[in-house]
Amino acid sequence: MKMFVNFFIIILFMSAIKIYVQTETIDCEYNKNTWAFWSKKIYYCSVKNSDIFSNKLKVKIDGSIGQHLNGFSSNDQVEGISIGGATNMTNFPSNIENVFPNLIAIGIYMVNLTHVTSEDLKPFTKLKVLYLIGNHIESIPENLFIHNQDLEVIRLDFNKIQDIDKNAFIHLKKLRTLHLFGNTCTSLGNADNRDAVLKTIKKIEQDVCNSDIKTDENSPEKEI
Ligand SMILES: *[C@@H]1O[C@H](CO)[C@@H](O)[C@H](O)[C@H]1NC(C)=O
Numbered sequence: 330m331k332m333f334v335n336f337f338i339i340i341l342f343m344s345a346i347k348i349y350v351q352t353e354t355i356d357c358e359y360n361k362n363t364w365a366f367w368s369k370k371i372y373y374c375s376v377k378n379s380d381i382f383s384n385k386l387k388v389k390i391d392g393s394i395g396q397h398l399n400g401f402s403s404n405d406q407v408e409g410i411s412i413g414g415a416t417n418m419t420n421f422p423s424n425i426e427n428v429f430p431n432l433i434a435i436g437i438y439m440v441n442l443t444h445v446t447s448e449d450l451k452p453f454t455k456l457k458v459l460y461l462i463g464n465h466i467e468s469i470p471e472n473l474f475i476h477n478q479d480l481e482v483i484r485l486d487f488n489k490i491q492d493i494d495k496n497a498f499i500h501l502k503k504l505r506t507l508h509l510f511g512n513t514c515t516s517l518g519n520a521d522n523r524d525a526v527l528k529t530i531k532k533i534e535q536d537v538c539n540s541d542i543k544t545d546e547n548s549p550e551k552e553i
């Protein structure tokens with residue numbers, strides 16, 4: 330009987346995972362162009378069927394269709410992926426790195442993405458440009474970019490960020506554009522050169538975006 334129950338639990342667990350992760354193929358329109366705040370041209374896939382992400386907890390990308398531009402023949406040459414449009418993306422998509430192994434630029438914008446984890450960004454060790462503009466991201470934890478030491482451009486403008494860990498950006502020695510305008514924490518704007526980025530990082534070190542501290546100030550429990 331016990332064995333039967335265990336078996337049943339395993340089956341239940343497996344079907345839950347199946348519902349949790351859904352596999353989809355992306356349909357690419359390829360372009361070679363500059364991205365805002367990144368002057369070099371990037372060969373990138375602009376995802377046409379972004380609706381594949383709607384109403385799914387986690388999407389695993391198993392491949393791509395779409396015709397490469399003249400002079401390009403392989404996904405190894407793709408340097409960027411851009412996902413935007415009418416879709417609600419709950420979690421950062423997985424397995425992109427196995428479809429496009431050489432990404433230096435990722436743009437996921439205006440799809441109401443609520444959070445990103447360091448595990449999501451871990452495969453992209455060569456990442457230089459990350460756009461997450463116009464989403465619903467609320468916090469930037471300490472180790473979010475720990476695997477992405479080459480980042481030069483991060484755009485998080487127009488999210489709902491209220492918490493930024495003091496050390497979130499400190500280790501990114503190449504960062505020269507950091508956009509944080511239009512968030513719940515209004516103390517930070519957009520920085521477009523290394524000096525301005527260092528000033529922003531200094532402000533963040535002083536904990537200007539920490540919702541705990543703000544609630545603590547008014548919280549009577551603090552006195553106890
Ligand atoms: C994002 O969420 C807002 C509500 O907060 C909604 O109005 C908007 O349509 C959503 N965006 C997309 C792309 O569905």
Ligand SMILES: *[C@@H]1O[C@H](CO)[C@@H](O)[C@H](O)[C@H]1NC(C)=O
Nearest residue numbers: 380383384414415416417441
């Ligand atoms: C996304 O979700 C919001 C509600 O949170 C809804 O209003 C909107 O229509 C959804 N968009 C799409 C494209 O499904």
